[in-house]
Amino acid sequence: MKKQNWFLTLMGDSKRQKFTIPILAILLSLLAGAVVYLVLGKNPITAYLSYLQGSGLIPKANYAAKKSMLTDLMSLLNAWTPMLFASLSVAVAMRSGLFNIGVSGQMMAAGLIATVTVGYSSFPAGVAKPLVVLISALVGALVASLIGFLKYKWNINEVVSAIMINYIVRYSVSFCIKKFMADPVSRQSRAINASARLSLMDTEIGGLKMDIPLGIILAIIAVFLVRFLFNKMKLGFEFRTIGANPRAAKYAGINVGRNLIITMALSGALAGLAGATYFLGYYGSIQPDTLISTGFDAIAVSILGNSSPIGILLSSFLITVIDKGSTYMSSTVGVRQEIGSLITGLILLFAACGAFFSYLIDRGRQKAADAQTKADGKEERV
Structure with missing residues (x-):
């Protein structure tokens, strides 16, 4: 019976990985950033929401005059x-x-x-x-x-x-x-x-x-x-x-x-x-x-x-959101503004590992195929 690895299926083929690997890199970096906030005794959800508030994507609790x-x-x-x-x-x-x-x-x-x-x-x-x-x-x-x-x-x-x-x-x-x-x-x-x-x-x-x-x-x-x-x-x-x-x-x-x-x-x-x-x-x-x-x-x-121009449109927007929202995050959460630069660095670090992620996915898919071949061979002998 053929078993499906949900992660490999989700990541898709090489064409689909052009989208899924950057998303994976962003998720991993946000998870790593959440760990940093937890170590500092802060709520990561509040921190990430404050980035969106500081960059104008969701409303703040209050605003200064003419803002x-x-x-x-x-x-x-x-x-x-x-x-x-x-x-x-x-x-x-x-x-x-x-x-x-x-x-x-x-x-x-x-x-x-x-x-x-x-x-x-x-x-x-x-x-x-x-x-x-x-x-x-x-x-x-x-x-x-x-x-x-x-x-x-x-x-x-x-x-x-x-x-x-x-x-x-x-x-x-x-x-x-x-x-x-x-x-x-x-x-x-x-x-x-x-x-x-x-x-x-x-x-x-x-x-x-x-x-x-x-x-x-x-x-x-x-x-x-x-x-x-x-x-x-x-x-x-x-x-x-x-x-x-x-x-x-x-x-x-x-x-x-x-x-x-x-x-x-x-x-x-x-x-x-x-x-x-x-x-x-x-x-x-x-x-x-x-x-x-x-x-x-x-x-x-x-x-x-x-x-990719469209990919860059999205990735540059994400990095700018973190950069612009870090000042408000610092005042709201009570941590240094440099944490925003750390989150950005983590995103870019994981992004630079895209080729390595692709290699691991291909290797996992090959191992799954080899295991399935062996299993099919045993079924035929039985």
Whole structure:
């Protein structure tokens, strides 16, 4: 009699595992986080609900003046926008088998150039905001294209060159800020003009003051454009072929070098948009000497989403919810805010183990098949 392993059945075949393994990773991380809260003597259910309350997904018990669940949700969308762009940037590079670890540097370079050229200008909003988007995408594409060119021309590993460029960008931007752009109080770059900012800050609507992210619309459009590129365009097919086997792609007549540069240019353009929506949107200035973690977190977020645009849409939203809700969780539950970062780290750690989970599932399925074969053989002998 054939026995079914409910877990293996639930996880499904390799195609279904693209969805079930990330869900498994999230559940395991939430369970591990629950253990942490229990050890601290806190109720994990209350803690997880407070993440949703702090991010504006469910209502809080009370709100300050001119604040509501809607204002919290807008703040969440504002923070989500650069993470979504950065994660798409990583996914585009991975499509061709490249690892763009330089997203944070590309974000910072794009943020600086857009700030200097447009952020302090007297351009009206109708001119300044589109210029910020275009300049940031162009700068990000140029920086990342250099990485692709070095890979193509001299086979320099893209991870090494990206790390080196990160350092160059970090210290160059820091020098410019400290020398020419520093705010004497905050020691960061001076705040940009409201006309160039990609978030409408403290906008009063219906008696509420909220931050309205303009870039989120562009980010959602980018998700579907990248999905169309991956699934419907010849260029996307060439990217996937190169990522699977560069030698076979070259033998098939695909210009591998050209496509590597194009891949990194597209990845860099998305990273530049992440920089625009972070430094000239969500944050409003640039902190010297610091590469923000968004570009590095985006690598794990992309892995959690299986480098699929729709998967990234969901995984980046989840990580942003935890990040934004951690402040309210800290005040409600009475634990340090860093626990939120721990939960995020656990999710990303389990997500990185996706290949190992797939191996265990396949191994379990093979053992079950072998056991069933032996059982069937005994029944036949009887």
